[in-house]
Amino acid sequence: MALYSRVSGSVGMITLQNPPVNALSAAVRQGIVDMMHRALSEPEVKSVVICGQNGKFCGGADIREFGAKMTGPPLVPMVHLIEAASKPVVAAIEGIALGGGLELALSCHYRIAHSKATLGFPEVALGLLPGAGGTQRLPRLIGVPAALDLITTGRHVTAAEARQLGIVDEVTDLNAVDAAVKFAQSVTGKSLDARRISTYPCPRPPDLDAIFERAMQQVRRSARGAIAPGTCVQAVHAAVTLPYAKGMERERELFSLLFTSGQARALQYYFFAQRAVSRWSTANGARWDTSKPRPVRKAAVIGLGTMGRGITVSLAQAGFSVVAVETQEQQLSEAKQAVSGMLERGAKRRGVPLAHDKIKYSCSVQAVADVDLVIEAVFEDMALKKTVFQQLSAICKPGVLLCTNTSGLDIDELASQTQSPELVVGMHFFAPAHVMQLLEVVYGPRSSPEVVATAMQMGKKMGKVSVAVGNCRGFVGNRMLKPYLEQAFFLLEEGATPEQVDQVLEEFGFAMGVFKVSDLSGLDVGWKVRKSDGLVSPASTGTSARIRGGSRYSPLGDLLCERGRFGQKTGRGWYQYDKPGGRVAKPDPWLHGFLEEYRAQHGLVARHIDHQEVLERCLYALINEGFQILQDGIAAGPEDIDVIYVLGYGWPRHRGGPMFYAGQVGLDKVVERLEHYQQIHPDVPGLQPCSLLRKLAASGNPAIHKWREVIQKPRSQL
Numbered sequence: 001m002a003l004y005s006r007v008s009g010s011v012g013m014i015t016l017q018n019p020p021v022n023a024l025s026a027a028v029r030q031g032i033v034d035m036m037h038r039a040l041s042e043p044e045v046k047s048v049v050i051c052g053q054n055g056k057f058c059g060g061a062d063i064r065e066f067g068a069k070m071t072g073p074p075l076v077p078m079v080h081l082i083e084a085a086s087k088p089v090v091a092a093i094e095g096i097a098l099g100g101g102l103e104l105a106l107s108c109h110y111r112i113a114h115s116k117a118t119l120g121f122p123e124v125a126l127g128l129l130p131g132a133g134g135t136q137r138l139p140r141l142i143g144v145p146a147a148l149d150l151i152t153t154g155r156h157v158t159a160a161e162a163r164q165l166g167i168v169d170e171v172t173d174l175n176a177v178d179a180a181v182k183f184a185q186s187v188t189g190k191s192l193d194a195r196r197i198s199t200y201p202c203p204r205p206p207d208l209d210a211i212f213e214r215a216m217q218q219v220r221r222s223a224r225g226a227i228a229p230g231t232c233v234q235a236v237h238a239a240v241t242l243p244y245a246k247g248m249e250r251e252r253e254l255f256s257l258l259f260t261s262g263q264a265r266a267l268q269y270y271f272f273a274q275r276a277v278s279r280w281s282t283a284n285g286a287r288w289d290t291s292k293p294r295p296v297r298k299a300a301v302i303g304l305g306t307m308g309r310g311i312t313v314s315l316a317q318a319g320f321s322v323v324a325v326e327t328q329e330q331q332l333s334e335a336k337q338a339v340s341g342m343l344e345r346g347a348k349r350r351g352v353p354l355a356h357d358k359i360k361y362s363c364s365v366q367a368v369a370d371v372d373l374v375i376e377a378v379f380e381d382m383a384l385k386k387t388v389f390q391q392l393s394a395i396c397k398p399g400v401l402l403c404t405n406t407s408g409l410d411i412d413e414l415a416s417q418t419q420s421p422e423l424v425v426g427m428h429f430f431a432p433a434h435v436m437q438l439l440e441v442v443y444g445p446r447s448s449p450e451v452v453a454t455a456m457q458m459g460k461k462m463g464k465v466s467v468a469v470g471n472c473r474g475f476v477g478n479r480m481l482k483p484y485l486e487q488a489f490f491l492l493e494e495g496a497t498p499e500q501v502d503q504v505l506e507e508f509g510f511a512m513g514v515f516k517v518s519d520l521s522g523l524d525v526g527w528k529v530r531k532s533d534g535l536v537s538p539a540s541t542g543t544s545a546r547i548r549g550g551s552r553y554s555p556l557g558d559l560l561c562e563r564g565r566f567g568q569k570t571g572r573g574w575y576q577y578d579k580p581g582g583r584v585a586k587p588d589p590w591l592h593g594f595l596e597e598y599r600a601q602h603g604l605v606a607r608h609i610d611h612q613e614v615l616e617r618c619l620y621a622l623i624n625e626g627f628q629i630l631q632d633g634i635a636a637g638p639e640d641i642d643v644i645y646v647l648g649y650g651w652p653r654h655r656g657g658p659m660f661y662a663g664q665v666g667l668d669k670v671v672e673r674l675e676h677y678q679q680i681h682p683d684v685p686g687l688q689p690c691s692l693l694r695k696l697a698a699s700g701n702p703a704i705h706k707w708r709e710v711i712q713k714p715r716s717q718l
């Protein structure tokens with residue numbers, strides 16, 4: 001709702017009241033309309049101030065209302081009522097003015113912002129455009145290039161930048177509401193003719209066509225199939241080419257197009273999913289709201305390779321004191337240099353405070369004796385990790401959290417090496433660890449609720465989205481990757497090429513296809529794991545070469561590794577590169593010849609494989625594993641899986657995540673297609689729809705937020 005009060009006799013004050021962000025719900029919109037009428041009708045009131053309760057102006061339209069039938073006064077007539085007012089209306093912007101909140105502010109005649117406020121049009125991230133005149137008013141106020149930048153990227157600007165751009169009239173370090181009241185009094189009685197943005201002509205720079213052409217190219221390059229950014233460009237184009245009223249019609253048309261698109265639904269689902277994962281629960285009943293994190297001031301990182309360096313940077317930038325340990329002098333000195341470089345680049349590019357003095361380097365594991373938490377990031381080798389955990393358990397002070405960054409080894413086995421297995425948890429970062437936003441917090445059957453809560457909170461302090469997951473081989477992300485990769489390999493055996501498979505996946509919206517990712521992360525990583533699992537056997541040509549444990553197996557990755565083709569690092573992998581470490585993947589005629597020879601050797605006849613088959617086999621196999629993970633209680637809900645895949649594996653955000661996508665395709669359809677492929681490939685167990693998927697499909701494809709009701713009591717599984 002909105003409160004009305006009178007300040008100093010002549011200023012009508014309208015205060016938006018809808019915690020936590022004063023979103024423009026039906027009640028708030030109704031309140032604003034009613035209070036505007038009241039302020040305009042009271043003769044003593046000479047000017048109006050609009051502000052938000054609790055130091056937040058407004059977080060925009062109430063996203064929760066998007067799924068339901070709209071009630072209450074629409075936003076567009078509301079902003080027109082404000083702009084047309086005969087008394088000056090001043091927006092007092094504290095905290096945030098986002099989306100519809102900024103549109104509300106732009107309909108006011110003046111805007112006063114607190115210096116700490118941020119402003120922006122984040123609608124594009126929700127698959128929308130600013131639909132209450134934002135696309136028509138902003139270019140009129142600040143010009144086309146700046147408006148295109150803000151609307152197509154959704155980036156937030158500080159009050160200072162907003163002042164520079166001309167979005168706000170004044171910035172204050174003092175109380176913005178008091179400043180707005182004073183300002184409102186000072187403009188009482190002044191003409192408002194020049195203050196109504198909708199009446200401004202839209203500036204037309206001479207190179208207008210080139211500006212729009214560039215903007216379109218830019219969004220096409222980065223959108224990965226998302227339609228909102230390009231539609232935002234079209235809406236701003238309407239501001240320049242049409243009179244205001246017609247531009248508003250066009251904005252509405254384009255908004256409706258986006259609003260009813262599956263992409264907007266997916267992005268809005270994802271918005272709430274990313275917030276929902278912080279309300280974690282574990283298979284044995286521990287919960288976010290009943291588990292208190294322990295205080296952590298000083299942390300240690302053991303092993304300063306690729307991951308340990310990034311983790312050290314993340315910890316130091318978040319303000320933790322860090323003890324960074326490498327046992328070899330040479331590696332330690334290289335790591336020191338690398339970490340310093342990363343900190344300096346962070347300071348230069350993102351303004352992160354330099355944190356060199358937070359880090360103490362050591363060659364001795366004894367240096368961790370007084371820390372509150374340790375993150376182990378040594379080689380992925382169970383025997384080595386066990387030794388390290390035994391050492392840590394003996395050296396560290398009592399009560400210290402022992403965390404491992406393993407990508408998939410058994411947390412419980414590591415915990416059993418220590419005197420306090422309840423203090424052990426996985427903190428699975430993603431490479432590069434100081435950049436990637438995801439953290440899988442892996443709890444074992446014995447991890448205590450406080451320890452899970454502490455790791456989740458540590459992740460948050462490091463600016464990560466932490467997702468709690470149970471302990472199993474590969475946890476959630478890497479476990480689902482296995483059937484996806486497996487299908488990609490099988491497709492090569494059956495006649496596809498790496499570039500064909502990658503193209504289909506990139507058209508779907510992945511940042512990189514599966515084979516490009518494999519080249520980037522190194523084929524040797526998976527090879528090592530398969531070797532230690534006993535899957536890699538000496539090259540043979542019979543049927544057994546492609547069977548392991550009674551199931552189909554593709555040795556293609558192993559064969560490439562045997563030839564020293566580890567991907568980008570060796571300049572050859574599924575693609576060729578101009579040199580070792582090269583980044584630009586080029587199709588490799590050698591590989592095509594190799595695939596032909598391989599097929600001939602194994603009696604495989606290449607066939608044409610279409611786009612649909614590539615997509616369905618790769619994605620549905622991955623999705624099926626996701627349902628199995630839910631069934632096993634490794635993830636508490638589909639949101640956890642979706643957030644992991646969007647933030648950790650490049651799943652296109654505008655498709656919501658694999659579980660949401662499955663729901664959009666239709667669970668019955670996913671079951672039917674999996675069954676179809678399973679009939680053709682009976683030796684691939686990953687194509688057998690799991691029972692939870694079947695159960696949900698049979699119960700009529702319920703909405704994703706209802707799945708938890710169908711999921712059986714979760715249990716961890718190793």
Ligand SMILES: CCCCCCCCCCCCCC(=O)CC(=O)SCCNC(=O)CCNC(=O)[C@H](O)C(C)(C)COP(=O)(O)OP(=O)(O)OC[C@H]1O[C@@H](n2cnc3c(N)ncnc32)[C@H](O)[C@@H]1OP(=O)(O)O
Nearest residue numbers: 023059060061062063064098099100122130131132256275
């Ligand atoms: C066929 C139909 C055609 C219809 C045509 C009709 C045309 C005319 C319609 C015109 C409508 C157009 C309006 C418009 O322009 C659209 C918008 O305004 S969309 C909303 C834009 N705003 C945003 O995207 C802001 C989103 N929020 C944030 O970025 C952050 O939450 C924020 C920076 C505000 C705060 O961050 P932080 O402090 O980190 O807190 P949290 O993120 O954890 O949030 C706290 C809490 O608040 C919930 N929340 C935040 N914003 C909103 C919101 N806008 N609506 C509802 N709820 C919101 C958030 O979910 C958290 O709650 P949880 O319970 O934890 O989820």
Ligand SMILES: NC(=O)C1=CN([C@@H]2O[C@H](COP(=O)(O)OP(=O)(O)OC[C@H]3O[C@@H](n4cnc5c(N)ncnc54)[C@H](O)[C@@H]3O)[C@@H](O)[C@H]2O)C=CC1
Nearest residue numbers: 303304305306307308326327377378379380405406407431
């Ligand atoms: N590289 C990646 O993309 C990811 C790796 N991980 C996991 O992170 C861990 C580390 O991986 P990377 O950083 O890639 O390995 P890496 O090989 O780059 O680094 C490992 C480092 O540990 C050091 N080390 C070995 N034994 C040690 C000991 N006893 N004490 C101190 N230091 C020791 C080595 O000298 C080396 O610098 C592994 O468990 C891996 O599975 C997790 C997520 C992603």
